[in-house]
Amino acid sequence: MTFAALGVPSSLAQILEQQGITTPTPIQAATLPDSLAGRDVLGRGRTGSGKTYAFLLPLVARLDKSKLPAMPRKPRALILAPTRELVGQIHASLAPLAKAAGLSTVVIYGGVGQGPQTTALKKGVDVVIACPGRLEDLMGQGYADLSAIEVTILDEADHMADLGFLPGVRRIMDKTPRNGQRMLFSATLDKAIDVLVKRFLTDPATHEADSAQSPVGTMHHHVLHLSREQRVPVLVDLTSAPGRTVVFTRTKYGAKALARQLNKSGVPSVELHGNLSQNARTRNMEAFHAGTATTLVATDIAARGIHVDDVALVVHADPPVEHKAYLHRSGRTARAGAEGTVITLMTDEQQRDVRDLTRLAGIKPTTTKVNGPGHPVLEQLAPGERTLVPGGLVVDVPVSTGGGRSTGGNAQRKRARRTGQTNGQSRRGNPTTYTSESGSAPAGGGQRRRSGGGQGSAGGQGGQASGGGQGGGGNRRRRGGQGGQSGASAPRSGGHSASSFSRGR
Template identity: 75%
Template sequence: MNFAELGVPSNLSAVLEAQGITIPTPIQAATLPDSLAGRDVLGRGRTGSGKTYAFLLPLVARLDASKMPAMPRKPRALIMAPTRELVTQIREALLPLAKEAGLSTLTVFGGVGQNPQVAGLKKGVDIVIACPGRLEDLMGQGHCDLSAVETTILDEADHMADLGFLPGVRRIMDKTPQQGQRLLFSATLDKAIDVLVKRFLHNPVTHEADSAQSPVAKMSHHVLHIGREQKVSVLVDLTSAPGRTVIFTRTKHGAKALARQLNSKGVPAVELHGNLSQNARTRNMEAFHSGKASTLVATDVAARGIHVDDVALVVHADPPSEHKAYLHRSGRTARAGAEGTVITLMTDDQVRDVRDLTRLAGIKPTTTKVTSAGHPILTELAPGARTLVPGGYAAPAPAGGRSSGESSGARSGGGGRNRSRTGGGARGAKSTTSGQSRGGSGGQSAGGQRTPKSPATGGRPAGGGARRRPAAAGSAGSGSHSASSFSGRR
């Protein structure tokens, strides 16, 4: 079945086809007929299942059909999401569809000045994509009136609940017309979601496209039982292989410290957490998207909604506190049919917690005792030649000549004036070799030593795309690293 057969207008189907999207995902196929018909829909599907287009297509189609004009301060549609990154990514997916239909869009979130958002609302906009906190602020100031909203969409509703946004979400949705269409999408459905459903959705159609605990079929799960002092050396070994890696830590301090240590050891890494300014978060994500940084070290702020193609490896440096977080973190890999590997690092004192976590998540991982960074399992899970860049990722200096702040290896973007410098290694360091090949089948250099990456590729080697699963086991391991560690404690 294609999009046209589900009722999607031909001009919007053509936009998707131009992007190579022709076959609806299960959640899209299940929900589109009802949402296009104007019904309230409750949709559940795991991360990476295609929920974004499941609500964007009917939204654009119905706004285009109603032909109502955009009015000052009165948007015609509202999409709410829990994080700034997710709001931005929804808008990126929306823009081609909105352009085709002649609809205007505006993002609303904190961490940036409100004046451009106020100006956009005053001018008149069709679709607002917002985080609840800033939106409620602007409503309180009289800059936004939701009385003309035709469709309200809540994305990642369960994450809204986890972050404590539900009171604000309820206040906001109370200001939207009761007769408007409401679409609620979530990776899990629980009592917190039931509260929203009963209060705001009218005779909703519920669609569940997969099991709440089902891992992606092409995602393999591993637990590496390590000593605490081995954590950084094992992570350097894994992240210096070809391909993109996302590492999760439990705290903001842990993410910052680990990104600094990876850079100092030659792994181009950036951080993503709540202490960064919006500019720093955007800059770091752009570096990761472009391949200038091969590793993203993040807290759970990135577990929902962050979409980067070809993330071959997700590592839980700190096991998450509950199983839902494990599933959402792991969903950064094996997206849209691609393969992916998920690794949890487990120390002796975490054995019981990790066992309970994986059981509740419905995961049966392969557990391996790892006694050193040269263990063969590391090459099996992250195949390919290990390469390092002296100094790691060198963030570009902004206009004015000051070093780039708030990225890994730079200063923290957290609120106060006390901005300490981190030791991310020398900037602009030259590689001692050039043109280093990083094909997926390549072994390590003689003696298992790591070779620096060529800076000409922006920290990524030629041919260093997504990891391939090796046909046979790779070389027996890599050179050892110093046994430093990072603190993930608050």
């Protein structure tokens, strides 16, 4: 089967071929004949199954065929997606196809200034790729009129339902023409999705391929049964192996704390969660894509739609609450037929939860009891020589998470690899404490600044790490203070300072 045989225009098929994409995936082969014919389509397929091209190809083909001009404030096609990262990724896939067809595009989401978005809309664009919240804002301000929409697409509809976006989605969809083509793609179908289907799709062609309930054959699942205090040392062992790794936590606080711990231990890591400004999220994803950071520590915001080539390992540092989240998280690896390994860390008190989780997910993982880094199974799951970079990844970020830079000659900026309040209670749930074998003191509550005096140790102003000393303050070198050294050294010597992050969602 080829794209041309499914009815994809040759000009678009050539664009795919230039990217090495020559064989349609099952969800593409199933839906393209109907979507290219103009029918409404309901498609179900797991993340990584190729849904993006399944709707982009018919969208571009239809707009190119109709040859209507882009009018000010009146886009011709709309793609709705639940997260900024997914919007950006869809846009990256669309760009070469749109260029070949002479179509203009704009991305719309919050967390950044709306100026460039409103300018593009006023000028006139063919395709809008948007998160529902910001799009509704711009519609309310009169910048976007959806009365000329020819094609509407909902991607990751179930995730939009999980995030509470469906009321906004319904209000947006109500503003699109009833006679336009509509396509809805989702990894799972439930009652919330049925409401959208019945309200907005007309006699849809329904196709299912690679559903979220069917595990990928090339994905290998493992559970590591270990003590609570060994989780960070084992994570450092796994993530310091060659290749890219995605580590999932349940909370934003947990992602931030764990990324900091990995960096201190020498694993170049970045975080991805909802508390980051859009600029920080974009910068961190670029670092992970480029390989500057080898590990991405994320909440479930990254479980949907985020594609990074060659992610060989996914680790559930906190087992997810539900099996759907497990499958979507795990879908960051073993994409497009590649091999991948998924590891869940499990403590004694989590055994029942993990057993129920894997049963509902339809998988039978291999469970191994490990007593810390250096266990033979860790080398098998993440083969290769372990490499640690002193200090991990050091990135300057604004003190504020609002995205704007501080102004003035004495603007203070803190590093992404910073010492924060790691030993306090989280906002929600009970804390999970990660302690070092060496029993070093917890990191303090203060924030280390790029300039100024005070303590030079990695413990910050609130407490001293075990290796610390008072330090030289002031002008710290990039890889540590001039006076004191951080107590967080390489994992083999057990230098993990105590931290805690929430087990709650």
